[in-house]
Amino acid sequence: MEWTLIGRVSEVRLRVRYAETDQMGVVYHANYFIWFEVGRVELLRQLGFSYRDMEQNDGCFIAVVDARCRYKAPARYDDEVMVRTHLKNVRESLVHFGYELVRVSDGVLLAEGETTHIVTDAELKTRTMPEKHMALFREASGKTG
Numbered sequence: 001m002e003w004t005l006i007g008r009v010s011e012v013r014l015r016v017r018y019a020e021t022d023q024m025g026v027v028y029h030a031n032y033f034i035w036f037e038v039g040r041v042e043l044l045r046q047l048g049f050s051y052r053d054m055e056q057n058d059g060c061f062i063a064v065v066d067a068r069c070r071y072k073a074p075a076r077y078d079d080e081v082m083v084r085t086h087l088k089n090v091r092e093s094l095v096h097f098g099y100e101l102v103r104v105s106d107g108v109l110l111a112e113g114e115t116t117h118i119v120t121d122a123e124l125k126t127r128t129m130p131e132k133h134m135a136l137f138r139e140a141s142g143k144t145g
Helices: 031-047 051-058 131-141
Strands: 002-006 009-015 061-071 080-091 094-103 109-120
Touching (some): 031 061, 031 109, 031 131, 051 061, 080 131
Antiparallel strands (some): 002 009, 009 080, 061 109, 080 094
């Protein structure tokens, strides 16, 4: 797996494993959401923090409350796929990510998606994002203040 941060878009390359395909030889639809998570976690790392840091040090969780995927073309075993992840919206208690999955060999758009997350504490009660994390999100999204 390889990743880079280009502007405000994180890119992660994945190779489709045989276990991720279904009987028809295409990637099983739910695996796209796993790839979204891979992209999201790497984006956070590239911004300078991780889920683990948020959870263990700040008691802050970002729970998925909505997840969508629009499938455009099939991915197949051994395809190399680029997961592009970006921030769509950040507020004190909400984070919204966008995704594109592209086949590397021909640039075909395989899927587009988005996830919306609320910020919670360990008991799943809504809370605000700690300022140190908000500052990193604002910087990545190009927003100030």
